[in-house]
Structure formats: C-alpha cells, structure tokens
Amino acid sequence: xxxxxxxxxxxxxxxxxxxxxxxxxxxxxxxxxxxxxxxxxxxxxxxxxxxxxxxxxxxxxxxxxxxxxxxxxxxxxxxxxxxxxxxxxxxxxx
Amino acid sequence: xxxxxxxxxxxxxxxxxxxxxxxxxxxxxxxxxxxxxxxxxxxxxxxxxxxxxxxxxxxxxxxxxxxxxxxxxxxxxxxxxxxxxxxxxxxxxxxxxxxxxxxxxxxxxxxxxxxxxxxxxxxxxxxxxxxxxxxxxxxxxxxxxxxxxxxxxxxxxxxxxxxxxxxxxxxxxxxxxxxxxxxxxxxxxxxxxxxxxxxxxxxxxxxxxxxxxxxxxxxxxxxxxxxxxxxxxxxxxxxxxxxxxxxxxxxxxxxxxxxxxxxxxxxxxxxxxxxxxxxxxxxxxxxxxxxxxxxxxxxxxxxxxxxxxxxxxxxxxxxxxxxxxxxxxxxxxxxxxxxxxxxxxxxxxxxxxxxxxxxxxxxxxxxxxxxxxxxxxxxxxxxxxxxxx
Numbered sequence: 001x002x003x004x005x006x007x008x009x010x011x012x013x014x015x016x017x018x019x020x021x022x023x024x025x026x027x028x029x030x031x032x033x034x035x036x037x038x039x040x041x042x043x044x045x046x047x048x049x050x051x052x053x054x055x056x057x058x059x060x061x062x063x064x065x066x067x068x069x070x071x072x073x074x075x076x077x078x079x080x081x082x083x084x085x086x087x088x089x090x091x092x093x094x
Numbered sequence: 095x096x097x098x099x100x101x102x103x104x105x106x107x108x109x110x111x112x113x114x115x116x117x118x119x120x121x122x123x124x125x126x127x128x129x130x131x132x133x134x135x136x137x138x139x140x141x142x143x144x145x146x147x148x149x150x151x152x153x154x155x156x157x158x159x160x161x162x163x164x165x166x167x168x169x170x171x172x173x174x175x176x177x178x179x180x181x182x183x184x185x186x187x188x189x190x191x192x193x194x195x196x197x198x199x200x201x202x203x204x205x206x207x208x209x210x211x212x213x214x215x216x217x218x219x220x221x222x223x224x225x226x227x228x229x230x231x232x233x234x235x236x237x238x239x240x241x242x243x244x245x246x247x248x249x250x251x252x253x254x255x256x257x258x259x260x261x262x263x264x265x266x267x268x269x270x271x272x273x274x275x276x277x278x279x280x281x282x283x284x285x286x287x288x289x290x291x292x293x294x295x296x297x298x299x300x301x302x303x304x305x306x307x308x309x310x311x312x313x314x315x316x317x318x319x320x321x322x323x324x325x326x327x328x329x330x331x332x333x334x335x336x337x338x339x340x341x342x343x344x345x346x347x348x349x350x351x352x353x354x355x356x357x358x359x360x361x362x363x364x365x366x367x368x369x370x371x372x373x374x375x376x377x378x379x380x381x382x383x384x385x386x387x388x389x390x391x392x393x394x395x396x397x398x399x400x401x402x403x404x405x406x407x408x409x410x411x412x413x414x415x416x417x418x419x420x421x422x423x424x425x426x427x428x429x430x431x432x433x434x435x436x437x438x439x440x441x442x443x444x445x446x447x448x449x450x451x452x453x454x455x456x457x458x459x460x461x462x463x464x465x466x467x468x469x470x471x472x473x474x475x476x477x478x479x480x481x482x483x
Binding site for chain 2 (some may be wrong): 016017019021023024030032033035037060071087089
C-alpha cells in the first residue's frame with residue numbers, strides 16, 4: 001500500500017463531481033460520484049462535513065473538542081480516513 | 095422476504111441513436127437490419143407524434159417516474175438510450191432529477207452536443223458525463239459506429255472539459271479494437287478524462303446477434319488484461335480505470351446487478367420497468383409492468399417480474415447449495431435465458447453449470463477459426479416507437 005503523508009496545513013475538499021448528501025431513506029450521509037455511492041460512518045461524516053476550506057489541524061482540533069478525544073489518536077484516524085478517500089479520488093487537497 | 099430499496103435508476107429515454115454500433119445492447123429490431131458493407135442509415139431521427147400508449151414517455155411522465163424513483167430510495171440516475179440527446183427535453187429532465195436530489199449522469203455518444211447544449215445541461219445541474227468512443231482513431235472508430243463520429247467526439251470531449259463537467263470515457267472492447275488498448279488508454283489520458291471504463295463486450299441485444307465477429311480470442315483477452323492492469327497501476331490517482339472482464343472466459347459468473355431486484359432498475363423508452371436493461375429482449379416469457387399502468391413503488395416491491403429471481407429461493411442446483419450463492423447470485427438471468435433457453439438456470443459461464451459445455455463449444459469455435467472474417471450487422475433504429483411532440 002502506498003503511504004501518503006498529509007500535511008497539517010492541507011485543506012481537504014470533495015473532488016470534482018463528488019457530492020455529500022443525506023440519504024433520506026436511512027438518514028445517513030453518503031458520497032455520490034459517477035456511478036458510485038459510498039455510505040459514510042459517523043467519523044467520516046464528521047470529517048467530511050468540515051472539508052470546506054479548513055486545514056487538517058483545524059478539523060482535528062474541532063473534533064477533539066467536540067468529542068473530548070485525544071487529539072493525537074484522533075489525528076491518526078482523520079489522516080487514515082482522508083487518505084483512504086483520496087486514494088478513491090473522492091477528495092483532494094488544496 | 096424484505097424488499098431492499100433501489101439505489102440507481104437507468105432512464106433509457108429513447109432508443110433513437112445516430113450511431114449504429116453492432117455491439118449495442120438495445121433490443122434487436124428485426125425489420126430493417128443492415129449488413130456491414132451496406133449503408134448504415136438512415137440517421138434521420140423520427141419526429142412522429144406519440145399516439146396513445148405505445149410511444150416514448152412524455153416529459154411529464156418521465157418527471158413523475160423520477161419523483162417516484164427518488165421516493166423509493168434511488169440516489170443516482172443515468173440518462174441513457176439510444177442517444178439521450180435525441181430528446182429535446184433532456185435538460186428539463188435533468189433539472190427534475192436534481193430537484194429530487196438525484197446524482198445525474200449522462201451516458202452519451204456526444205453527437206449533437208454543441209456549446210449551447212453543454213452549458214444548458216450543466217446549468218440544469220448535470221453532475222457527470224460518460225462519453226462513448228469506439229476506438230482511438232477515426233477510420234476504425236467510424237467503421238464500428240457506422241457513422242462519421244470520432245472527430246466530433248474529440249471536439250465534444252473538449253467542450254465538456256471546458257464547461258467543467260466531470261468526464262468519464264467508455265470504450266466497448268471487442269475483437270476488432272482490443273489490440274488497440276494501449277492507444278485507447280493514451281487517448282483517455284490525452285483527453286483529460288477522470289475515469290475510463292474499458293468494457294469487454296457483453297453479449298446481449300445486437301451484440302448477441304454479432305457474437306461471432308465481436309468475440310475476442312483468448313490470446314487477445316490475456317494480453318488486454320495485462321495491459322489494463324499495468325495502466326491501472328501507472329495511472330493510479332490520475333485516472334480511474336475500470337476493466338470489465340469478458341465473462342465467457344471466466345470460470346465463475348459475474349454478480350449481475352448485485353442480484354435481481356436488489357439495487358437497480360431500468361425504465362425503457364416506452365415506460366416498461368425492468369430489473370435489467372436487457373431483460374425485456376432476453377427473457378420474453380416474463381411480463382414487465384409499465385409506469386403508465388402502475389406506481390413504481392408497486393412494480394419494484396410487488397410485481398412478479400421483480401420478484402421472480404429476487405433472493406435465493408428461486409435458485410436451482412448447483413446454485414441453491416453453493417457457498418457462492420450470495421456472492422455471484424447465480425450470475426446473469428439474461429445470459430442463462432439466451433444460452434440455455436431458461437432464465438432460471440445457473441449462468442452457463444459457471445464451471446459448475448450443467449450447461450458450461452455450451453460456452454466451451456463457443457470458445458473453441460472462436461479460438462480455432464484462424465482469424466476468419468465475418469460481417470457484422472449494424473444496429474438500426476426501431477421504427478415502431480412514436481416520439482412525443
């Protein structure tokens with residue numbers, strides 16, 4: 001597997017052609033893209049709904065405050081999730 | 095049995111098409127087939143008005159179908175055909191789909207897409223375009239399409255990019271173009287597409303009729319698979335490459351539709367609702383319901399056609415006791431019908447099917463014919479479907 005290092009100052013955003021939406025059947029959030037649908041778990045939803053120009057550190061700080069979580073562990077989770085979505089071309093970094 | 099919700103609707107809004115590709119999966123219309131070498135026309139699209147209930151669905155009927163599909167759980171819609179651009183109300187239908195919060199794909203040959211129309215579709219909310227190509231260069235591509243199309247498609251790809259709409263390319267791969275795979279991948283790169291589908295021809299509709307000439311040899315298929323695998327690795331993160339395997343050469347069937355009536359539905363130009371776009375022609379003894387007579391919800395949940403092969407209860411042996419039954423769902427019902435005469439049989443591609451010999455005989459014939467050249471039959475437009483005003 002390719003190791004990707006994501007900078008603290010990277011600004012994740014949805015890739016072109018990808019939409020984040022609530023699935024009205026389940027109430028869960030989904031990513032829609034050409035001929036594909038990904039159902040998001042709560043962690044991914046919380047991360048992606050903040051991918052609007054904020055930097056990685058900002059996203060981690062907010063989540064750590066909201067969930068009273070250890071920010072080092074959380075940063076690793078966020079990086080893993082974003083890296084997985086980047087490899088699937090669902091998000092990009094600016 | 096709990097009925098699942100559908101995720102995607104394929105809206106085949108017309109069977110009219112300016113191209114005549116011999117691999118088309120649309121139902122074969124027998125009245126005026128044209129052999130290769132002959133003229134593949136007429137390309138003029140019909141403008142007769144719809145009469146009563148045998149014509150293409152009207153704009154209002156499609157809008158109702160779109161709303162009903164969204165209420166049923168559908169999240170994605172593919173506008174396809176035929177050539178969907180042949181419908182002048184396409185932008186209006188895309189707008190209706192966006193209002194219903196659907197993700198909208200246009201699956202098109204690109205013929206008829208000028209600057210104004212690209213902008214109109216984008217402004218209506220179109221999310222993505224899948225543009226078909228027949229090969230990497232004009233002479234072969236136009237021969238396959240039965241029309242002068244390739245140069246126009248190159249121009250259309252540039253227009254789509256300029257309008258900022260995500261672009262996927264689609265190539266149907268068969269004996270006549272499979273050896274051009276490296277050049278085809280180069281073209282995809284040159285056109286700046288985000289995604290390409292290299293789909294080995296599936297034998298339904300016109301492609302089933304033209305099987306002898308379209309079928310690639312085992313040698314071709316092995317080479318193509320290596321090329322696709324290498325390209326996938328080389329272009330990872332840049333272009334998503336989807337290589338659709340030729341299932342006849344496999345020993346296990348494809349998990350067709352992820353199961354009958356599980357995730358997908360198709361509405362054809364005249365409003366028949368199908369579990370799979372090729373079902374109406376491949377399985378003629380199954381009656382399919384129409385949106386003019388029934389609500390989509392009832393058709394999806396309760397109709398005989400959607401329940402006939404839903405789940406695993408219908409399965410014969412060897413599927414019934416097979417550990418793979420929830421993985422490949424017994425393969426493709428249309429293929430079982432076309433090759434064995436019974437849609438309820440195990441897909442004969444499966445090595446455990448009692449009918450696998452049918453597929454092996456065909457492969458033997460294809461691989462021992464020493465490059466024997468056959469003519470194909472070009473697809474023609476149906477002449478019996480009235481078009482709304």
